[in-house]
Amino acid sequence: MTLLAVGINYQTAPVSVRERLSFPADVLQPSLQELHNLKEISEAAILSTCNRTEFYCAASTTNQQILIDWVAQNKHLDSHDLTPYLYSHTGPALIRHIFRVASGLDSMILGEPQILGQMKTAYQAACDAGTLGKHLGKLFQHTFTAAKKVRTDTAIGSSPVSVAFAAVQLAQQIFDKLSEQTALLIGAGETIELTARHLSQQGIGRLIIANRTFDKAHALATQFNGYAIDLSELPNHLAEADIVISSTASSLPILGKGRVESALKKRKHKPMFMVDLAVPRDIEAEVEQLRDVYLYTVDDLQHTIDQNMNSRRLAAAQAEEIIDTQVDYFLAWLRAQGAQSTLRDFRLSAETIRDEALQKAQLALKNGASAEETLNRLAHTLTNKLIHTPSSQIRIAAENERHDLVAAAREIFKLSDTQ
Template sequence: MPLLTIGINHKTAPLDVREKVVFAPEQLNTALHELIGLPGLREAAILSTCNRTELYCNLQEVAADQRIIDWLGNYHQFDGQSLRPYLYQHTDSEAVKHAIRVASGLDSLVLGEPQILGQLKSAYSAADEHGTLGKHLRRLFQHAFAVAKHVRTDTDIGASAVSVAFAAVSLARQIFGDLGEQRALLIGAGETIELAARHLRGNGLREAVVANRTPERAARLAAEIDAKAIALPDIPQVLHQADIVIASTASPLPILGKGAVERAIRQRKHRPMFMVDLAVPRDIEAEVGSLDDVYLYTLDDLEEVVAENIASRREAAEQAEEIVAAQTEHFMGWLRSQDVVNLIRSYRDRAERTRDDVLHKAQRQLAQGRPPEEVLAFLAQTLTNKLIHEPTSALDHAAREARPELIAAAHELLHLPRDPNKQ
């Protein structure tokens, strides 16, 4: 019953490849049902963020991995084989270890960042809601969540405020120095933008505007950070006022094009504009980066910025990896135990049938007036003989057929001393 994870992330693929395989939230229902409908799949879940897309599966047959890759390409309308160089695959214990590392922030662009745990929980909830989870993936996700909490509690992996949003604000400080005279335009109203907004305010930002497709969400975030809220169509009216633009939406198409930014730069009389695109697919057209007086950074560009923050977390990460290794083996022990569940159930059922049969005979003897002491002796002797008959017969045959490994296994299973004189 192999577990399989197939994925693509910031380590294996550039942004222009990753953005081709993003699943928008509104696509998950269809995608999950298509995925679970592939031959050879028992369970499935999809994790899709700006830095990774991963398919978690429980397979009936190992050969299903090729069908999954082909499906991923077909769903996004391109040849799945072109993805092969960028994909990673993990099976069984490696799949378990990977899920735990992802949940714990050990596989993130920013080491130890906490946002991925919430995203993984959302992936779990979506799969659960759409009926594509079963016993094994459900247990895997729950175990990963518990270990992630353990890692965060028992190590310093999350001691400092490090995230992609924090890295973006750190870069803004490097460019502008004091942010007390700067204005920011925040496009989106999700968790990443909220974090960026709080970091900007914490660094003394003068003024902020929040633009979102849903004005109500923009208004809620704006109220929390003392900013102004606008709808996305109103961006051209305020873009020229922004010294800092940070975008992170789920839009399938760019929000800002080169022409709009060119007009804003002319209105600003060519004062520099710092722009960070944290979205996948991109919110800001790549051509904007070619404009004079515009400093455009994408997720991939932030790797150098976050590298400085990684160093302080490496020792904690080493401790976390020890926890991950131990908890991976713990889960694999549970997984292996599932292979004998039916065997144990069958063995217990047979023993209970034997017990009921002997008990019924003893009860008949009591009803016929036999002395209770005699009936109890019959019950004990008959039940013992019936329960040990097949194991002792098997041991006798093992000895006659020179199968010492079976006899050794009996010693271990039955906790019998190897020296018959030592009881």
């Protein structure tokens, strides 16, 4: 049995290739079962995210081409066109890889936590499809343990490394309770969506999303129980906002000093926290001069992000040490599986000898033999039969000068040295 993995990720393939190899939830189960039906594959799981697709298998071969050909056929691609974008791992390298992926060490954003949840989803999908067995099942369980230990024992996920997260964290430092605040987000792109998600997770009281295209604002606001407005309505709602975060592609500022000053008057100079994540700026620099405004730009946050990324890199070095240890633990488990059939056969042989000796003892008692005599004979018979084969094999090993086997026998049976 060989553990085998093939995959692509954001480092090896552009999004145009990655999207062709994605496995949405509605096709995942039949695809897993189809992969599992290959005669060389005994266990299978598929991890599919926007940044990577990976196939994990327990196989009777180390030939990765079998897996590549199946992927190409499933996605109606030429395997030769696919190969340049792929990477593969077997054995210890695979174990290390999956541990690193689940711990966020192989992610676009170092230490990001979402991948662990995606890995658990892949595990559950394989369970539901009936394509997991002892080896892959154990590998996933050990993967979750390794990732949890990395999260618990290092600071790899404790510092924000996206401007959206950093902005929300800064808002939390300024306001005691986000649940009592109103946030106004300007824009509807990826950064604003991520900001909305973080604010929602932190329990923001009210969320307003303004965008030049109302339908985009409405679609985003609906996801987070927010309220959508057209950008032209901004002057009417600005005074409601305790938090303003803007990220648009506008070439000119959207908020000027005069408009913010008017909003502050309506608010009776209740402070406003403003973050401009756009380049070029959405908020005029002069707004910073207003007494009741706390204005931060993307550059202000970038310093924090750079510091936090350095912290994550230091934590990643600790995480690699943890993973080294966890890989050794799993390899030890794998090696132990190789002895299972031997242990099973050894136990079966001993139980057969026991049953035969016990049957003779019971017959002797039935025929009137004394209990003491029967017990002595049973003990003598069991001892002789249990040590006969090992004794014979040790003698043969010594005659053939197989001193390694004699030494192994002493270790296995824990025999103390005698003079």
